[in-house]
Amino acid sequence: MDTTNIQAPILRREGVNASESFLKRLCDRSFLSLWSYSGVYRDQLDCPTAKIGKEVCDLLVIFQDHIIIFSDKDCDYPGGDDEQVNWQRWFKRAVRKSAEQIWGGERWIKAHPQRLFLDPACTQRFPFPLPDPTTATFHRIVVAHGASNACKRFFGGGSGSLMMDTTVVGSAHVAKDGKPFTIGQIDPAKGYIHVFDDTSLEIIMSTLDTVTDFVSYLTKKERFMTSGKAIFVTGEEELLAFYRKDINSGGEHDFIVPADMDGLCIQEGMWEEYLSSPQRRSQVRADSVSYLWDGLIEQFNTHILSGTQYYTSHPGIEFSEQTMRFLVREPRTRRRMLAQVLLTMLETTSSTQRRTVVVQPSCLGDPHYVFLLLPHLSGVSYEDYREGRRYVLEDCCLITKLMYPEALDIVGIATEATPIRTEHRSEDAMYFDARNWTEEMQKEARDIQQDTGLLTNLTKHASTVREYPYQPKGAQHTSHVPSTPQMKGRDRNKLCFCGSGKKFKRCCGK
Structure with a gap:
């Protein structure tokens, strides 16, 4: 094993309860281990008597220019006769106190991003640099446990998810004539707070289980709920179902309502309807391969x-994180396509x-992927095989730039x-x-290709991956994902992947 530049292990903490x-x-599960950290602390250099650091938040997720701050509170719901007082x-204990922790953590991160510890x-120290706090997008999430059963009792049923009402602002949450089990804007001046509860937390994070989604x-959601419209929603899961039903002009899910609409009420039932729809069921089945x-x-x-990488060209976690970032930023539907190509x-x-396959971008900003399968021939030591495979993968990345001059980011994966x-x-x-491609x-790339035959006879092949494979008439949920396969040796005598019925070498492999 080549231990060059291997870094010390990163110790991630478990939650305290x-x-x-x-x-x-x-x-x-959703954001994957390299980007989510439980119990992040700040030092207290300004307090000489402090023995240990102070907790910034219960969980912190850092990905590209997004910073997600979680505060988690599990508070027993009071059992008094006055429901207004109970609420x-x-x-105050489960939501407002958590919101204060989040706002305080955000202030600290913006002022001292280099003083975060695990x-x-x-x-x-936090294992890799944070994005510039002055330009980063902060997402503030309170996870408030304990009220779901009381919510069900109060309304005589339902999911137990807290309702949302944009007309409830600030102190109106605890007013004498307020609305129990209803969340609005905690304090608009300090930044929008998302409040998830026992019911909605797992629903949201299981349905939107990539960091991009x-x-x-x-x-x-923040843009929609702070748009100035009067919006009432019977639960977070109902809002999610409303979000998932429409696609905007950019091909993304969005909250689409008429521009002149001043108010909107989203009633119960949309989520159950979404779950039972043939579109959703077909999506879940199709997505199973994506978890590879x-x-x-x-x-x-x-x-x-x-710190057990076989080889890394740079010390520390920062360079490796940048490489993995391309893989993890892929949304669920595109992961399905990428996993299927590899499988x-x-x-x-x-x-x-x-065998090599080049997968082209499906939209601006996506990388070009190079997948390489290389046999481990008998008589070759494992160390020599791994070193040789690394060099072949590097050659494939260079030749990909030769074949696709527009390529800016190229990610190679070999096994x-x-x-x-x-x-x-x-x-x-x-x-x-x-980006810095020289003559x-x-x-060098042209010489390597001529000497090795790597990535020759490439033919563009466009495929379509539908988010919802069950596609009723008029639906628009599609994502075009082009890929470029290459077949070598005996594979060229197999039937062509385009469905022509001809051998690959007689069809797309000409």
Whole structure:
């Protein structure tokens, strides 16, 4: 094993109680372990008598230019006879107090982004640089446990999810004539607070279980709920169903209402209707393959965090995080396509064959992916094989730039040319910033391609991945994802993937 530049392990904390541990598990599943950290602390250099640091928030997620601050409170709901008083007391402890923690944490991060730590003793700094706090997008989330059962009793049923009303602002939450179990804007001057409860937390994070899908919802929800319209929603899950039903002009889910509409009421039932729809059921089935992509990312993350990478070209976690960032920012539907390409390669490639696939971007800003399967030939030591595979992957990235001059970001992923269920498998990941492309690099890539035959005979192949595979007439939920496969050796005698019925070498492989 080459231990060059391997960093010390990153020790991530568990939540201090059951609700915080549950939140951490949800975040690890949705945002993956490299970007979510439970119990982040700040030092107290301005307080010489302090023995340990002060907690900034219960959980912090940092991804690209998004900073998500969670505050988690599990407070028993009061059992008095006056429901108005019960609500006021619970709201102050579970929601308002958490909101204050979030606003305080946001102020600290903006003022001292370099003074965040992963342990109370403040000995382990946050593992990679934060985005510029002056331009970053902050998302503030209160997770308030304890009121769902009381909410069901008060309304005589329902999901137990807290209602939302944009006309409830500030002190109106605890007014004598207020609305129990209803959340509006806690304090508009300090930044919008999302409030999830026992019911809505897992629904939101299980449905929007990639960081891109999640922050897109938070961003558009905040814009929608602070638009000045009078909006009443019977629960967060109903708002999510309303969000998922429409697509904006940019091809993204959004809250779409007529511009001249002053108010909107979203009643119960939309979420159950969404869950039982054939579109949603077909989506869930189709998405099952996409979690192979999540598993691949976590395989890399495990070694990055534990300091057990086989090889890394740069010390520390920062460079590895930048590479993994391209993989994790893929939304669920595109992960489905990427995972299926890899799975098909593994299922259809002989253990003695080399195979490469280049996946082109589906929209501006996406990277070009290079997937490489390389056989481990007998008589070659494992160390020599891993080193050679790394060099071949690097060559593939260079040649991809040669073949696609418009490529700016190229991500290479390599593994053994063995069946998917092989017990012992290793993976390599590589990022190539192709912006500073020189004539010397152009010549080197051309020479390598001529000498090795890598990425020759490429033919563009466009495929369509639908978010909802069940597609009723008139629906617009599609995402066009082009990919460029290459077949080598005996694969060229197989039937072409385009469906022509001809052999690959007689069709797209000409």
